[in-house]
Amino acid sequence: MVGSNGSAPVTVAEVLEARAEQVAQQWADLPIFRNVYTTGRDAAVDAAHRLVEVLAEVARNERLDDSSAPGFDRVRPHLGQMVAARSQAGSTLAQITNEVSQLKAPVVGVVEQEVADRGDDGAAPLDAVELMGTLRVVVMEIALSEGAEVIDRQRQQLLELSTPVIKLWDRVVAVPLIGTMDSARTQVVMETLLQAIVDQNAAVAILDITGVPMVDTVVAQYLLKTAMAVRLMGAECVISGIRPQIAQTIVQLGIDLGDITTRATLADALARALEKSGVTVVGEV
Amino acid sequence: MSAESGAERIPVLRLGDVLIAAIQQELTDQSALALQQDLTEMAAAGARGVIIEISGVEIIDSFLARILSEIAAATSMLAGRTVIAGMRPSVAITLVEMGLSLRGLRTARSLEDALSILGHSGPQAGR
Amino acid sequence: MSPDDVTRVHIGSDVQIAGARQAVREAAVAAGFSLVEQTKIVTAASELARNTLVHGGGGYMDLAVEDGPRGQGIHLTFTDEGPGIKDVSAALSDGYTTGNGLGLGLGGARRLVQDFTIDSTPGGGTTVTAVSWSRAGQRARR
Numbered sequence: 001m002v003g004s005n006g007s008a009p010v011t012v013a014e015v016l017e018a019r020a021e022q023v024a025q026q027w028a029d030l031p032i033f034r035n036v037y038t039t040g041r042d043a044a045v046d047a048a049h050r051l052v053e054v055l056a057e058v059a060r061n062e063r064l065d066d067s068s069a070p071g072f073d074r075v076r077p078h079l080g081q082m083v084a085a086r087s088q089a090g091s092t093l094a095q096i097t098n099e100v101s102q103l104k105a106p107v108v109g110v111v112e113q114e115v116a117d118r119g120d121d122g123a124a125p126l127d128a129v130e131l132m133g134t135l136r137v138v139v140m141e142i143a144l145s146e147g148a149e150v151i152d153r154q155r156q157q158l159l160e161l162s163t164p165v166i167k168l169w170d171r172v173v174a175v176p177l178i179g180t181m182d183s184a185r186t187q188v189v190m191e192t193l194l195q196a197i198v199d200q201n202a203a204v205a206i207l208d209i210t211g212v213p214m215v216d217t218v219v220a221q222y223l224l225k226t227a228m229a230v231r232l233m234g235a236e237c238v239i240s241g242i243r244p245q246i247a248q249t250i251v252q253l254g255i256d257l258g259d260i261t262t263r264a265t266l267a268d269a270l271a272r273a274l275e276k277s278g279v280t281v282v283g284e285v
Numbered sequence: 286m287s288a289e290s291g292a293e294r295i296p297v298l299r300l301g302d303v304l305i306a307a308i309q310q311e312l313t314d315q316s317a318l319a320l321q322q323d324l325t326e327m328a329a330a331g332a333r334g335v336i337i338e339i340s341g342v343e344i345i346d347s348f349l350a351r352i353l354s355e356i357a358a359a360t361s362m363l364a365g366r367t368v369i370a371g372m373r374p375s376v377a378i379t380l381v382e383m384g385l386s387l388r389g390l391r392t393a394r395s396l397e398d399a400l401s402i403l404g405h406s407g408p409q410a411g412r
Numbered sequence: 413m414s415p416d417d418v419t420r421v422h423i424g425s426d427v428q429i430a431g432a433r434q435a436v437r438e439a440a441v442a443a444g445f446s447l448v449e450q451t452k453i454v455t456a457a458s459e460l461a462r463n464t465l466v467h468g469g470g471g472y473m474d475l476a477v478e479d480g481p482r483g484q485g486i487h488l489t490f491t492d493e494g495p496g497i498k499d500v501s502a503a504l505s506d507g508y509t510t511g512n513g514l515g516l517g518l519g520g521a522r523r524l525v526q527d528f529t530i531d532s533t534p535g536g537g538t539t540v541t542a543v544s545w546s547r548a549g550q551r552a553r554r
Contacts, residue, residue: 152482187448190378191374191448194377194378197374201394225382230377231386232376232380232381232386233373233394234369234372234392234398234399311430311433311434313430315426315427343454344455346462346520347459347517347520348517375451378448379448379451379452383455383520383523384519
């Protein structure tokens with residue numbers, strides 16, 4: 001067998017096509033196939049065949065180093081299922097990619113054999129190594145995107161759970177801002193607070209920043225935006241927990257809080273909210 | 286109104302000297318202009334307050350925002366006040382993101398609160 | 413974008429601006445956008461569609477859904493053969509208006525989406541592209 005146009009990738013493709021059965025049989029016994037296709041060896045061999053065909057196609061299109069080569073699309077769902085099965089069985093990402101690496105030897109083996117038979121010094125074996133490396137990248141991408149999705153969902157749930165909006169009084173809600181305000185968190189806090197204004201028919205929303213260590217322009221912008229949104233919805237926004245240093249920083253930054261009411265403590269903010277609704281506070285709150 | 290013109294007129298109710306318009310559907314530009322015309326005419330004919338209830342509105346873009354501002358300006362010139370009631374959170378967030386804060390427009394949480402602001406007595410008045 | 417996946421909405425009247433909003437809303441819902449994400453992109457589309465009509469003399473919107481690493485994205489292109497925009501950066505700045513006090517709405521739209529480009533030359537029409545991605549953990553399926 002000689003590569004029809006002398007190109008090394010095409011040689012790899014031709015070897016894979018001609019020796020598909022041999023490679024598939026070897027693969028079927030390797031952990032990544034054996035532990036996934038537990039119903040029977042035939043299923044493993046069929047699955048292995050499919051993957052060999054795809055690799056041959058990718059090699060034939062000379063996309064050896066391209067993990068986004070369209071050929072891989074055909075097996076992405078199957079690789080996804082294999083990755084899912086292995087992770088559920090407790091394999092880590094490192095273990096899974098190691099198992100994928102084991103698929104390399106049989107492929108490189110048959111290509112080297114072919115090259116030796118032809119007395120050819122060509123680059124085909126190296127190209128085979130590169131192709132198998134790309135397969136490893138494809139599997140890693142699949143595993144990572146699965147993982148990332150789970151983390152994303154969990155993070156979102158955590159953000160929502162950890163943003164308590166408190167009903168302080170009839171028509172008065174408050175939310176304590178705690179810790180660093182990254183953009184994901186600020187978005188969740190704003191949305192949660194505004195929804196609480198609807199749910200509680202709130203007339204006053206208190207943003208308590210006692211737990212915010214530092215107010216810079218980003219945080220100040222966020223407070224302004226939240227206050228504007230609260231106002232648009234027809235409620236009053238009060239910012240409480242303004243320590244003297246924070247007040248100074250805000251002035252120094254040249255930030256104009258406009259008509260947003262501010263108070264030093266949450267208690268003061270509540271007193272203010274109650275005054276607005278005609279309730280007099282007697283003694284200490 | 287023909288479907289072509291898309292100008293389905295939003296009904297305007299009169300409660301004493303307050304006009305109330307509740308927008309329950311997406312407005313085409315023509316409908317918004319028609320509402321502006323109706324409210325301005327009716328206000329000129331004698332109303333000291335206008336309430337535009339928007340809890341059913343999912344999108345406010347700069348065009349609609351401008352119309353609302355113009356209605357407020359017109360009623361203010363006629364010695365009245367306009368109150369926008371019931372804005373949805375997603376709409377408020379989007380307006381703020383765009384940089385449209387609609388300063389000068391009174392807002393209220395609900396139709397009831399808006400009536401309170403305009404001095405109409407009811408169970409919630411004076412609370 | 414392959415031609416098969418693009419929806420074209422003609423923008424020649426205010427009713428069609430509403431139609432463009434509807435098309436974008438449906439696509440955003442199908443792409444798993446949160447309510448706030450939907451509102452932002454539909455509002456941006458409304459601004460840009462109106463700009464196409466009022467300043468561009470009419471044109472069309474092309475809508476495509478794309479797969480991204482963290483979810484799907486909505487890709488919008490607004491095209492008109494109108495007079496073009498002389499000073500694009502001025503048009504994008506806050507408070508920019510021409511003629512009857514109606515802002516071009518471009519600055520606001522830009523703030524609502526993730527990727528935004530304008531291609532416009534005086535006398536040569538205008539093309540505006542706006543793209544937003546869902547941040548929900550919806551897996552990209554090819």
